[in-house]
Amino acid sequence: MNDLSNLSALELRDAIAGGTVSAVRAVDAYLEAIARREPAVGAYNEVLAERAMEQAAAIDRKRQSGRPIGPLGGLPLAIKDNLCTSYGRTTCASKMLANFQAPYTATAVARLEAAGAIVLGKTNMDEFAMGSSTENSGFRPTANPWDASRVPGGSSGGSAAAVSARLCAAALGSDTGGSIRQPAAFCGVVGMKPTYGRVSRFGLVAYGSSLDQIGPVTQNVADCALLLGAIAGGDPADSTCLDRPVGDYLIELEKPIEHLRVGLPREFFSQALDAEIASSIRLAAEVYQSLGATIVDVSLPHSRIDVDGEGKVSSYAVACYYIVAMAEASSNLARYDGVHYGHRTARDVEDIVDLYCKTREEGFGSEVKRRILLGTYALSSGYYDAYYLKALRVRRLIKNDFDAAFGHCDLLLCPVAPTTAFRLGEKTADPLTMYLEDIYTISVNLAGLPGLSLPAGLSKTGLPIGMQLIGPVFSEDRLLRAGRMYEKASGVSGLRPEMTKK
Amino acid sequence: MSRTIEPDMVRHIAKLSRIELSEEQLATFGRQLADILEYFDKLAELDTTNVEPLAHAVEIHNVLAEDTPRPSLSADAALANAPQRDGDFFMVPKVIGDSL
Amino acid sequence: MIDAADNVTPVIGLEIHVELATATKMFCRCRNHFGDPPNTNVCPVCIGMPGVLPVMNAKAVELALKVGTALNCTVAEFTKWDRKGYYYPDLPKNYQISQYDLPLSLNGWLEAPLAEGAVKKIRIRRAHLEEDAGKNVHDHPAHTGVDLNRAGVPLLEIVTEPDMNAVEEVMSLARAMHRLVRWLGASEANMQMGQMRFEPNINLHIAHGGAIHKTPIVEVKNLNSFRALERTVEYEIHRQYEAWQADPDGFRLEKMGKQNRGYDDAREQTVFQREKEEAHDYRYFPDPDLVGVVVDRPWRERIRAGIGELPLARRGRYMDGYKLTFKEADALTQDAATGDLLDSAVAAGADAKRCVNLLLGRGAAIANERGCSIAQIGITPAALAELAGMLSGGTINATAAAKVFDTVVLESGSPMVIAREQGLLAVRDGGAIEAWVDTAIAANPQAVADVQAGGKQQKKAFGFLMGQVMQLSRGTAEPGEVQRLLRSKLGIPVTD
């Protein structure tokens, strides 16, 4: 066994548990991969090599003395840099928090570690998770391992690139409007946004609090089930996290779902969708059909995508999502003011207001500023009803559409993003074109539903194409099983970019 | 029907947001904000009379914690990330009074 | 001074902030405790660090519901949390978690007692829960220090309608509110510790020349004592009247709207305060980190049942049932526990009036020395009832009872046992008293001579001898018997 990166997380877990591979060797192999390939990818903001090696040695000692090492014992994982850790830094890829050291660890990360996982490092992202390409990182962009001239997607671009380039066994990301699922699709890996309230948000630096969820980014569906099982479940530190029992997502994973009804939301197959992606999704539908599933035509009218005569794309859901997310963000990010932690301006200031204004001017990048300004506008007196309140009403309509659709099918099959990975710099000039990246993913966050993104093959140009499965609340087990059905039948799983084969 | 946002309005919003903007930024943001707001105006097409606003997608209630103290941070740990401190206080330029 | 021709009506409303008596803060489990070293009752949640989340305190909700119910409010079936956005260094998140459109309690009233017996109903607009801000410390000339120990302490904000028309009404309502929240155990309401703070809004309606002139509404922030409140209202009434007289057309509500003023403690005056910028655009919206509270009927009923008798009702009952004077009844209803002590002693068979004399005599004196309530001095209802019973039955006299009371408070135990051990039971036995009288006469020939000589020294000398006998008996001798024997031995008439 000379190349450990051939192993999925589940396989590596079994190898470590079985004693054929030591945790130290696993960490070492990934550190070596990082030394080799990370310079070309730029997935990590910080690699915690020393700590990871110590943790690995501790796991090995535990195993040798016959003590249990946990269901993730020895697995080297990457963590998005908006998940607080009491070691290293938590920067959110922002100058504002470049030196922030949290005195606490996010519940999801703490649960992974309690299950024996080892944190290899913190991954790059769009600043404060605002973006769809990781180009908004306050430090530097991350490259797509399939084509270094292309973006890995975002905002969890660092986590998706790290998994894709085999710079970790698996990773955690966060998803507010598609931030796990879209980069997973761009990088040819699996990503899940769980039901709102399935995973504790404690320690996840808030962007849009009513939309944010933490989820796994993995090589395949089984790894996704493994990680989700470790992080899901109620948490007294998060009142919005439901104290509902967590099943063993792996136990029935290989068992196909009988009489599955797969819904295709007709509004998602408009001219805004890349033809190659559209045919991939239809092909996936045929795979399900061949497995005995029924394909149902369903409608999500308020998630409709309109294209006008000039080719301008618009969507109620996109407008609704950005208003809600920006309003919440404007409030969530008010705390970064240079008083209690984080960046403070070194310029002379007249008074406290001047200190706030200069600190925030220096600490935040353009996209963050844009969203704070828009969110402030949407909540300010005179505009609240027309924007914020209106968006909340439309949000209900969007959720009602899903409820109605799930009356006719068990899950939805649809695209993740309108295109495959685009070129670095291609969409940075106009913020609106970037916002449209989220067109197929944001409704899921607005409705609080779980969504699974998994590879559906490669384009003619050799870029990964993703497909998305969406289910009713708390149907993660169903999505994982359905995802596994597709993986098995199609053989599309564990895609690896060229760079990992050298 | 492209609209603009008056510089004064952008300035007001920037002040509310506590973000210093140069004249140049003011102009750029003004244009971009106008474009995005125009996009947001699409929602006005929808009739939402009698539609209840939805703030939380998963509606739960009454999650309360027992009133039992847990250890706090030490002052040093609390101030470890502070840009400037004065003894065990966070230090800021002179302000008047308390906010509440 | 106010011109008699102008019919001036002050119109005053109050906003009252009350810190709730919980062990921990509103949204984290740091201690809610005053006076600790700076930034020691703080955690990532109340410092507002990235990624942390608030979790609401069950006790705070319970106490707030109790106050709302006692204020005769409609308790909301559903209540939720909103964020109120403004930047200030004592507010770490730069928003305060508060309640905006669905407060916990709405539309109640509280009776403000005026002259003896009379009351005025002051309407309560709302009472909502929120978190307190930290403290800015200003003892450095060039900068401000921020202490977050208070940040996140549960605060109940009670807002009255502008129903008060005189300083006396304001003070009576403020005192009634102070008594009520303490009564309910909802707050210690210690003003020095900032646990109860007032914000009056004041203007004048002046009937002048056939029209009503309204002066601008002035809101004065953060008053930390009854005195500051009283001085503020008095001062504003006169200041506004004079300002209106000087400029009757300009100094008008329609022209100037609302204004904020501060209170200068040293000069006991309100002072002009520069407007905090954009203070009016708080950008309230539902806090996505918290879930709502559904207060169902059983919960509401449980709260109501837990409230019991309120102070004014109890005071009335004491005057009617125990035949107490207004002053006595008022003194015993300053807090709930003192009255509970009295009621329990009466329920155990004691005479109410005797109990009241004991409680308002030595009890009040000890409480005063210790700076606590009468109930807190530590006498049990059983001991109080026993001592009152001894007085009624004549087994002890008032002087000795006071001594026993002190011993019971200090060491606890049965008053009867203490009185017996210390030889404080009433002595009626003529032989014993006669021996003390003889000793006193023999030891004080000058006083005996003064009594027998008659004249202006007689009364004083007789009193002195009485005192000597009582001292010899250690207060146990029956005073009537002492007097009778002394008079007969000294040969002065038995009738005074």
Ligand SMILES: [Mg+2]
């Ligand atoms: Mg308030």
Ligand SMILES: [Zn+2]
């Ligand atoms: Zn705290």
